[in-house]
Amino acid sequence: MSEPIRYFVPGPVYVLESTRAAMLGPVVGHRSTEFRTVYARIAERLKPVFRTSRDCYLATSSATMLMEAALQSFTERSVLHLVNGAFSERWLEIGRSLGRDSDEISVPWGEIVEPELVRAALRRKRYEAVTMAHSETSTGVLNPVEAIADIVRQESDALVLVDAVSSLAGAKLETDDWGLDFVFAGSQKGLAAPPGLAVCAYSERSEKRAESIPHRGYYGDLLRYRDKHREGGPITTAAVSIAYALDVQLAKIEREGVENRWARHLALREQTTAWAEARSFSWASSEAGRSPTVSCLRPPAGIVAAELVKAMKRGGYTLGGGYGRFKESTFRVGHMGEVQANDLAALFAAMELEMAS
Numbered sequence: 582m583s584e585p586i587r588y589f590v591p592g593p594v595y596v597l598e599s600t601r602a603a604m605l606g607p608v609v610g611h612r613s614t615e616f617r618t619v620y621a622r623i624a625e626r627l628k629p630v631f632r633t634s635r636d637c638y639l640a641t642s643s644a645t646m647l648m649e650a651a652l653q654s655f656t657e658r659s660v661l662h663l664v665n666g667a668f669s670e671r672w673l674e675i676g677r678s679l680g681r682d683s684d685e686i687s688v689p690w691g692e693i694v695e696p697e698l699v700r701a702a703l704r705r706k707r708y709e710a711v712t713m714a715h716s717e718t719s720t721g722v723l724n725p726v727e728a729i730a731d732i733v734r735q736e737s738d739a740l741v742l743v744d745a746v747s748s749l750a751g752a753k754l755e756t757d758d759w760g761l762d763f764v765f766a767g768s769q770k771g772l773a774a775p776p777g778l779a780v781c782a783y784s785e786r787s788e789k790r791a792e793s794i795p796h797r798g799y800y801g802d803l804l805r806y807r808d809k810h811r812e813g814g815p816i817t818t819a820a821v822s823i824a825y826a827l828d829v830q831l832a833k834i835e836r837e838g839v840e841n842r843w844a845r846h847l848a849l850r851e852q853t854t855a856w857a858e859a860r861s862f863s864w865a866s867s868e869a870g871r872s873p874t875v876s877c878l879r880p881p882a883g884i885v886a887a888e889l890v891k892a893m894k895r896g897g898y899t900l901g902g903g904y905g906r907f908k909e910s911t912f913r914v915g916h917m918g919e920v921q922a923n924d925l926a927a928l929f930a931a932m933e934l935e936m937a938s
Contacts, residue, residue, distance in 0.1 A: 591915030773918030
């Protein structure tokens with residue numbers, strides 16, 4: 582029987598007790614033989630999760646650092662940002678803070694970025710890179726990354742940079758087959774490990790682009806991660822204890838199988854859909870693209886989203902509140918990581934009792 586989960590925040594997600602227990606391992610030096618063994622195992626176990634034959638890298642940071650690192654390492658001038666929520670907007674803000682010529686395709690929150698909008702923008706101007714969120718955690722939208730990447734390839738030589746923070750290990754994502762040049766995530770969402778580590782993979786095209794850029798910074802220089810990786814470890818002192826937990830969690834993912842994990846998350850989304858629609862909840866995200874890992878919902882008339890979240894908290898269930906522009910009108914159900922169908926069923930039963938009281 583699986584460990585019962587009553588925590589449905591869309592990150593950091595619930596971490597299983599056995600994964601948390603791994604953090605009690607001995608704290609050792611990040612250049613020690615003991616840690617190098619763990620590091621190498623993590624790097625190999627990440628490859629099938631990213632669906633890549635390329636090396637995968639580990640950073641002690643939030644995923645936001647890798648947003649900045651990608652722009653520092655792979656771009657110097659013009660970047661096109663696809664914006665349809667808070668986290669895709671963050672990448673735009675970072676681009677502007679770095680002094681990049683940052684253009685945006687901005688669509689209403691809750692909508693997908695239509696691939697043909699990208700085609701039109703690429704025909705107007707040359708860009709070094711295009712950034713996007715796969716699963717936009719703030720709205721529960723799943724963008725059509727495969728189709729967008731295909732158009733970027735048809736129309737330009739721009740790199741395709743993808744935020745997979747709430748999609749990696751939860752939604753279908755094919756780094757190599759879709760021609761993605763940089764994909765990153767944090768340890769605390771679909772991977773279901775404690776927060777504090779970020780992971781990424783990048784293409785040979787990205788690597789060559791970075792080699793032509795003279796000023797990439799230090800901690801955000803992704804070629805430095807490559808070079809230290811080849812020596813068998815991270816660039817600086819790593820969060821060793823969190824790495825132990827990530828190693829254990831990746832072993833769980835390996836046993837389940839990535840494609841089976843995708844299927845489980847899709848089933849959780851459909852379970853949420855059936856329950857919500859039967860009770861007059863509406864979606865904040867377009868039917869054209871709904872994430873398998875997080876559902877952003879508006880309650881029916883007479884129920885205030887924030888009050889429902891508070892009431893469920895008093896009853897022992899934690900939901901995600903609305904985020905950014907959707908803060909007042911929505912709440913979010915994070916059904917990612919190790920959440921199972923019976924966990925969602927228990928949550929929905931408790932919500933029904935609360936709404937009836």
